[in-house]
Amino acid sequence: xxxxxxxxxxxxxxxxxxxxxxxxxxxxxxxxxxxxxxxxxxxxxxxxxxxxxxxxxxxxxxxxxxxxxxxxxxxxxxxxxxxxxxxxxxxxxxxxxxxxxxxxxxxxxxxxxxxxxxxxxxxxxxxxxxxxxxxxxxxxxxxxxxxxxxxxxxxxxxxxxxxxxxxxxxxxxxxxxxxxxxxxxxxxxxxxxxxxxxxxxxxxxxxxxxxxxxxxxxxxxxxxxxxxxxxxxxxxxxxxxxxxxxxxxxxxxxxxxxxxxxxxxxxxxxxxxxxxxxxxxxxxxxxxxxxxxxx
Numbered sequence: 115x116x117x118x119x120x121x122x123x124x125x126x127x128x129x130x131x132x133x134x135x136x137x138x139x140x141x142x143x144x145x146x147x148x149x150x151x152x153x154x155x156x157x158x159x160x161x162x163x164x165x166x167x168x169x170x171x172x173x174x175x176x177x178x179x180x181x182x183x184x185x186x187x188x189x190x191x192x193x194x195x196x197x198x199x200x201x202x203x204x205x206x207x208x209x210x211x212x213x214x215x216x217x218x219x220x221x222x223x224x225x226x227x228x229x230x231x232x233x234x235x236x237x238x239x240x241x242x243x244x245x246x247x248x249x250x251x252x253x254x255x256x257x258x259x260x261x262x263x264x265x266x267x268x269x270x271x272x273x274x275x276x277x278x279x280x281x282x283x284x285x286x287x288x289x290x291x292x293x294x295x296x297x298x299x300x301x302x303x304x305x306x307x308x309x310x311x312x313x314x315x316x317x318x319x320x321x322x323x324x325x326x327x328x329x330x331x332x333x334x335x336x337x338x339x340x341x342x343x344x345x346x347x348x349x350x351x352x353x354x355x356x357x358x359x360x361x362x363x364x365x366x367x368x369x370x371x372x373x374x375x376x377x378x379x380x381x382x383x384x385x386x387x388x389x390x391x392x393x394x395x396x397x398x399x400x401x402x403x404x405x406x407x408x409x
Contacts, residue, residue, distance in 0.1 A: 115316040116245030116290040117265070117307070118207060118234060119146075119183065123249040126150040126175040126205070128196045129187030129212075135163050137211075137253050138185070144256045146249045150175040172203040185242070185251050186210040193238060194219035201227045208301070209251050210237035220299035228301050235301025241271035241293035254291060262287020264404065265311035267304060268323035269296040273352060273397050277321060280401035286408060289317040296325060304334040312342050319346040321404050323397070326353035327377050332385050339389035346407035349386050349393045350400035351379040 123146065127138045130151040142148040142164055150169055151161040157170030169175040172184065184200040186193060186208060193215045200208050208227070215238045227233045236243060242252010247261040253271070258279040264286060268274040271293050278288060292307050294300055304322060311317045320338075324331035331351065338347055383393040392407065394400035 115314050116248055117310040117314055117317075118236070118290060118292060119243045119245050119249040119251050121248050123147060123183050123207070123251065124149045124179065124181045125183045125185055125251055126152060126169075126172060126179070126181035126200075127185050127187060128152045128172065128200065129185075129189075130156075130161055130168065131187070134185075134187035135161075137187070139163055140256070141185075141250050141252075144250045146251060149179040149181050172199050172205065176203045176205065181205065183207040183209065183251060186212060186238070188212060190214035190216070194223055197223050197227060197235065201231050201233050205233070207234045208236070209240070209242050210235065210295075210301070211240060211242060211252055212237070213239040213297075215239065215297065217297070217299055220297065224299055224301060236292060237295045237297075237300060239297045240295030240300070241274070243290060243292045244288070245290045246288050252293070254293065258282060259291065260287040261289075263289055263316055263318040264321055264408075265289050265307075265314065265317040265319070266291040266321045266323075267307040267311070268293050269325045270323050270352060273323050273350070276397040277323065277350070277401050277404075280398060281404060284401070284405050286405065289314060304330045305337055308334050308338065312345070319348075319404065319408060321348045321400060322350075323400070324349060324351045324382065326351065326379050326382075329377070331382050335386040335389040335391055338391060343390060346404070347391045348400055348403045348407060349383075349391050350395075350397060351382045351386075351393065354379040354395060 125148045156168045184205045188196045193212045244250040244254045392403045
């Protein structure tokens, strides 16, 4: 099995410009059902690069094609409206790739779409999700992984790619990889994904890539200790050399001066290891730790 995206995923792409087209073509070539595009000025035409219809609104695309998942690739100033439109149209999984979405926009989106709407929102500022051999929605390179039984969740994209690639070289595949994004306000958290992996009978091990700042990794680690202590789990926290108070890469990756503690990479490593989770110092070590746990 897999989580969030699979053979039943039917994708409508919001944002059919150069980047949207490039990645939608890659997703389609992988076998993902990309069934429609949306553009307010191109409704009634055909998206020539993909051979699928273009609609003026997401609601029209859903009605005509049965789309159940949206890939949002619109510019940041329009991402809030795009996500809210997908939600209003009945889309059940929204994957927002766009980066630079204002925090105040995402607070409104989270309240409407996730907290009250119950929709699966992944991102923004994320690489998307891939269930190898089934579907790929986003920008994750599909040729570096293979189907398997390790669930992978990450705040980062490129660090995750390295882990997937090294696992694949060792003959270890992925059930689903979910990039949740590194912004301060995102739709799906570490714990949401880990709970979904725990409920998936074909995910036998879990790897996660976290970052400095916040406490999501610690909350996930505590839940793992209390609920799935026998599941092989490996973590990696990016930012061991990050100075306090300096933002590193993602908007949410910052250890706050005078914060409550437990936000640095070293502190998170110590806490997670106390929960029985193997924690690596770099992506290659994370892959090797998973290989060891599964051998």
